[in-house]
Amino acid sequence: MRCQDVMEKLSLYLDGVLESSEREVIKAHLACCPACRAEWEELTLSVSLLQELPELAPPAGFRAGLMEKIDQLPAPVRAPQNKRWFERISEVSKSRWYQTAAVAAVMAMTLGLTSLWEKDGNQFMPVDPRPDKGIAQLGEHPGKTDTNNVTVDPGVEPDPGAVVTDPGTQVETPNNSTTKPNQPGNAVNEPGKVDNGRGFESIVMQPSEGIISSSATLRIDVQELSAALKTLGTITQSNSAQSKVPILKMAGRDKLASGSYDQLQVHSK
Amino acid sequence: MPLEHQLLVERSKKGDRAAFEHLVQLYENKVYTIAYRLMGNHADAADLAQDSFIKIYQALPNFRGDASFSTWIYHITVNVCRDELRKRQRRPTVSLDEPANDNGSTYEVRSTAPGPEEELDRNETQAMVQRCLNSLSDDYRTVLVMREIKEMSYEEIAEALGCSLGTVKSRLSRARQALKEKISKQMELLPPSNRLAK
Structure with a gap:
């Protein structure tokens, strides 16, 4: 190490803040360089003279004069503290309302995200309005030809109803009251036809892996209850579904309501 | 505390x-x-x-x-x-050799x-050190007082002065060097009995 480099580091050497390797180099240099050693001795002497300067007492009357000035001052007031941003946040986060709001926000975000979660088709998704795509759901069961069409009579039932369909079949009730496909006021789903006339979207309940339980509420007017129950039972059995059928008497006509289905097309008006 | x-x-x-x-x-x-x-x-x-x-x-x-x-x-x-x-x-400096203004007012001058x-220090050497300290720049004097007299750490000095640790180290090094030169010169002027052994 050159003498100039050593002299520049003497102050740090004096304070003992150099790395041990550097300290050893300087120590060795001072031992063999008289010029640098003289500089070192002058530096340590000057610093020690400064350190030895005595503590001084203020002149008489200093404290009395000071307290007189202080008595004339207004009482000290705690100034608004210039806190850092995380100190402010941590204070706010300790309040009860903030904790409640935080939990609510996390729950809302979780529900929002999971509702959008797509996984192997385990989701509710709008059906392509092209008719053959929606109706193809039950078309995948070609052996089940005994499923029936159940007709909704919107004139009697103002609530949005739903129709359970199977392609190519029609209902024949014991009193031979056959529904009339495509008749005005009757929503009969045939292959290739979906009635979206009142703005309801068709949805398909996708096959689940036991995670999603699909349900639909159906309100169906029937002319003969026993035949309709039989038909409904056949449909639900053939599709491995369950149904709960409370029966309502209304204006002399029986009404079926509330079915729970899986893999059925639900078509609302 | x-x-x-x-x-x-x-x-x-x-x-x-x-x-x-x-x-x-x-x-x-x-x-x-x-x-x-x-x-x-x-x-x-x-x-x-x-x-x-x-x-x-x-x-x-x-x-x-x-x-x-x-x-x-x-x-x-x-x-x-x-x-x-x-x-x-x-503050603007005022020449004491010239009249302050035409109406003859005077300045109060405080040295x-x-x-x-005022030299309350116990001996001539201490007074000499204080004079050397006074002759340094404000920045050098400040950093020396904080470090050597009040024994503040580099970090405390940096915080008080609002500067970096590197600035404190380099300023302190130059301040010590400047003080050493002033004191060395003054020591040569002291009578031999008052000189401190190097």
């Missing part, structure tokens, strides 16, 4: 005048010494030490105890003195150099 000082600080924060006066008694020598070493004369030292205590009194409710109380009051004292030194640097009666 001793428990007694802590209690006094807490009582003073609540507006206990007697407690604050006790604190002043405990720290007045330290505050006054800093002011004297930085300003170089007793009149300014007394004024600025009082100003420092007034600032301490006003800021006391906001003292959070992050630093030790002594470091905190040194910090305030150094900054009060630095502000005054800066003000003086900005910043200690007069003979």
Whole structure:
């Protein structure tokens, strides 16, 4: 190490803040360089003279004069503290309302995200309005030809109803009251036809892996209850579904309501 | 900080005048010494030490105890003195050889150099060291007082002066070198009996 480099580091050497390797180099240099050693001795002497300067007492009357000035001052007031941003946040986060709001926000975000979660088709998704795509759901069961069409009579039932369909079949009730496909006021789903006339979207309940339980509420007017129950039972059995059928008497006509289905097309008006 | 000082600080924060006066008694020598070493004369030292205590009194409710109380009051004292030194640097100088103005008014002139009666240091060597300190720049004098007299750490000095650790190290190194040169010159002027052995 050159003498100039050593002299520049003497102050740090004096304070003992150099790395041990550097300290050893300087120590060795001072031992063999008289010029640098003289500089070192002058530096340590000057610093020690400064350190030895005595503590001084203020002149008489200093404290009395000071307290007189202080008595004339207004009482000290705690100034608004210039806190850092995380100190402010941590204070706010300790309040009860903030904790409640935080939990609510996390729950809302979780529900929002999971509702959008797509996984192997385990989701509710709008059906392509092209008719053959929606109706193809039950078309995948070609052996089940005994499923029936159940007709909704919107004139009697103002609530949005739903129709359970199977392609190519029609209902024949014991009193031979056959529904009339495509008749005005009757929503009969045939292959290739979906009635979206009142703005309801068709949805398909996708096959689940036991995670999603699909349900639909159906309100169906029937002319003969026993035949309709039989038909409904056949449909639900053939599709491995369950149904709960409370029966309502209304204006002399029986009404079926509330079915729970899986893999059925639900078509609302 | 001793428990007694802590209690006094807490009582003073609540507006206990007697407690604050006790604190002043405990720290007045330290505050006054800093002011004297930085300003170089007793009149300014007394004024600025009082100003420092007034600032301490006003800021006391906001003292959070992050630093030790002594470091905190040194910090305030150094900054009060630095502000005054800066003000003086900005003030226009007046020639004493020329009349102040046509109406014959006079200036009150206060010397910043200690007069003979002010040299309270115990011996000539200490007075010489103070003169050497006074002759340094404000920045060098400030960093030397903080480090060598109040034994503040690099970090505390950096915080008080609002500069980096690197700046503190380099400024302190140059300040020590400057002081060493001044003292070496003065030592040569001292009578041989007063010279200290190197």
